[in-house]
Amino acid sequence: MNIIQKIFKAFKPSNNSISKSNISADNTTKNHLKEPTDKINTPAPLKPAELLLLDYVNGSSSNIQFPGYFEYRYEINPHLTLKKLIDQGYLSVTHNVEENMRKSTMPVLKDVLKQKSLKTSGKKEDLILRIQEHVDQKELSQLFPDLVYQLTDQGQKAVQENDHIWFFHSQNYVDVTIDEAQQEKVKNPGLSKFEIGYKILNIKKQSRWKERNFGLYRNILLGFSVLQEQEGKYEESLRNLFEICFIDLSGMSNNFDKQYLHIVEKNFFPYEKSTCTLAPGIKSRIVHLRDELNLSENDFKELYFGAVNSLQVPFHIFTKQETYQILVEELNENQERLKQIYLEAKKRYKFQNKR
DSSP states (O other): OOHHHHHHHHHOOOTTSSOHHHHHHHHHHHTTSOOOOSOOOOOOOOOHHHHHHHHHHTTOBTTOOOOTHHHHTTOOOHHHHHHHHHHTTSEEEEOOHHHHHHHSOHHHHHHHHHHTTOOOOSOHHHHHHHHHHHSOHHHHHHHSOOOEEEEOHHHHHHHHHTHHHHHHHTOSSOOOOHHHHHHHHHHOTTOOHHHHHHHHHHHHHHHHHHHTOHHHHHHHHHHHHHHHHHTTOHHHHHHHHHHHHHHHTTTOOTTOOGGGHHHHGGGTOSGGGOSOSOOHHHHHHHHHHHHHHTOOHHHHHHHHHHHHTTOOOSOOSSOHHHHHHHHHHHHHTOHHHHHHHHHHHHHHHHHHTOO
């Protein structure tokens, strides 16, 4: 017996639950009851994780297996939360035999037909139609018993008004939690999900720079770029990727401090062993956006320097011109030219940092 059947059984009234004495008592006190007031006990607003679960289960079978992130990431028990969503009227449980058949595999449908000595040939729709024609509704309910969760009108409204919850849950490279997004939405109901993201990321961007956590700073830039691409702002998205390239090639990481350069500088050169290179994922995103914008070589170069020329960083092992050359040669997969650029930068670095 699954959780939904247990819930139904628990709340199903027994035949003896209403007696004549109960009816009599009710009639005796009826005239003494006060008129109902307009006060309604409205349930508390759903938490972000509850809204996420509500969206997740819609249209799913009652024997659904929940992903682990509901417990280890969002710290809710999905089974108990599901009962709460049903009790509060956000979800209903329906039994749709035809839908259950459509979700069944071909072997299951053919097995039903075999038991009835019916033909098993044809497409899935043919098998379903044949079963419906030869098996009565009561038996079909027993053969395909799964219950399905469906959003009520109240649940549908909750999901539609909070589409930012699922949106930010599904963003792998955007450092915005569903709780942060919900807090911002409550404070500023008129903001779109993109505006919510930009506002939160901008605060974090300034904080990461101030903390000199340049690794985390570039991750925030990636979040901006991802959102901008999804919103169709390809040029702005590409500009942020260019800034990421500039930071990744700088030699700066989290908790950057020049006094520790003698420890980390061994990882700058040569190219083959350097940690100051461009990530494959960033390069592929740049290529994609370059093609989407149909940029010429000159347009690409102009956009790059427009993005990085105003950047003032406390340290960099390359010139801005070199960072552009590195990007171009990385995209062209010109290993020999890359080795040469890093070698020239190494000589300059050693000359400027004689100890």
